[in-house]
Amino acid sequence: MMTSVLESIYSEEYAVVDVRTPAEYEKGHIVGAVNIPLFTNEERADVGTRYVKQSREEAIRRGLELVGPRLAGYVEQARSLDKPLVVYCWRGGMRSSSMSWLFSTSGLASQTIPRGYKGFRKAAAERLALPWQWRVVAGPTGSGKTSFLRTLAEGGEQVIDLEGLANHKGSSFGGIMQPAQPTTEHMMNRIHHAMHGFDVSRPVWVEDESRTIGRVHLPETMFESMRVAPRQILETPLEMRITNLVAEYGQLPLDELIAAFDRIREKLGGDRTKRAIEAVQLGDMHAAVEIALDYYDRTYAFTAKRFEV
Structure with missing residues (x-):
C-alpha cells in the first residue's frame, strides 16, 4: 500500500523534486514533480561505467568531482520552490538521500520517498x-x-x-x-x-x-x-x-x-x-x-x- 510520504505527493503543501537525469524524467515522472538532476545524462553514464568497471569508491569520487561546484545551485533551485520538499530518485538510493541531506543541511524541510520512483510505480500499479x-x-x-x-x-x-x-x-x-x-x-x-x-x-x-x-x-x-x-x-x-x-x-x-x-x-x-x-x-x-x-x-x-x- 502507499506510504504516508507517497500519499502527500499530490498535495499543494509540498514540492516534489525528481533528482534523476533529464532522460529518466522525460521517460516518466511523478506528475507535478520538478526536475533538479544531480547528474546530466552523460555524467550518470560516466559514473555508472566507473562503478561497474572500476569500483564504488571511484564512482563516488567522480560523482563528487562533478557535482561539487553545483551544490549551491541545487539548493537555490530547491529553495525557490518555497515549500517542504519530497525528494526521489530511481530506487530511493544515494542520489535522493544525498540531495535530501543537502537540502536539510541548508535549512530546508526535506524527506525522501521510500524505494523512490520504483516504489511509486509499484504503488501506482497496485492502486490501478x-x-x-x-x-x-x-x-x-x-x-x-x-x-x-x-x-x-x-x-x-x-x-x-x-x-x-x-x-x-x-x-x-x-x-x-x-x-x-x-x-x-x-x-x-x-x-x-x-x-x-x-x-x-x-x-x-x-x-x-x-x-x-x-x-x-x-x-x-x-x-x-x-x-x-x-x-x-x-x-x-x-x-x-x-x-x-x-x-x-x-x-x-x-x-x-x-x-x-x-x-x-x-x-x-x-x-x-x-x-x-x-x-x-x-x-x-x-x-x-x-x-x-x-x-x-x-x-x-x-x-x-x-x-x-
Whole structure:
C-alpha cells in the first residue's frame, strides 16, 4: 500500500523534486514533480561505467568531482520552490538521500520517498489494479462521448479523460495540433494522478478506447477491466455526428487533414481517399467527414460485435 510520504505527493503543501537525469524524467515522472538532476545524462553514464568497471569508491569520487561546484545551485533551485520538499530518485538510493541531506543541511524541510520512483510505480500499479467500478461510454465517432463525460464530471461523477491525458483523440486525425504524447510509462503516471482522491466503491467513467491511443498503450489491467465493464452507448444521429466533427476538426490546417486521410488510404480506399482530399481542398468539410465516417463506422461496427450477447 502507499506510504504516508507517497500519499502527500499530490498535495499543494509540498514540492516534489525528481533528482534523476533529464532522460529518466522525460521517460516518466511523478506528475507535478520538478526536475533538479544531480547528474546530466552523460555524467550518470560516466559514473555508472566507473562503478561497474572500476569500483564504488571511484564512482563516488567522480560523482563528487562533478557535482561539487553545483551544490549551491541545487539548493537555490530547491529553495525557490518555497515549500517542504519530497525528494526521489530511481530506487530511493544515494542520489535522493544525498540531495535530501543537502537540502536539510541548508535549512530546508526535506524527506525522501521510500524505494523512490520504483516504489511509486509499484504503488501506482497496485492502486490501478483495485476493483474499480469501471463504466465505459461508447458510440461511433462523433457521438459526443467527450462532451458526455464532461457533463458527468461537472455533475460530480468520477471521470478520467484518457484522450486528454494521452494528448491524442484516438484516430488518424487525433494527433493534429496536440502537444507531444507522453510515453506509455508516463501515461500510467498521469492516470494515477487523475484518479487521486477517487473512491473505489463509486463508478469511474471512461471513454471506450482501443489498447493504444495514438502511440500510447493503456495499462494492461485497466484495459482488460474496461473490456468487460458495463457500457453506456450513445446513439447520435449521423447528421449530428457530422456536425460535431466538422466543428471539432474543420478549422485544422488543411495539409494536416490531408496527411491524416493519406494515413488511412489503404483502409479507406484510393477513390474515397481522393474524393475526401478534394473535399478538404475545396473547403467542403461536411463531405470529407462523411467519407471518413464510412471507414470509422465500419471499424466501430466490427469492434462492437465482441460486446454483443
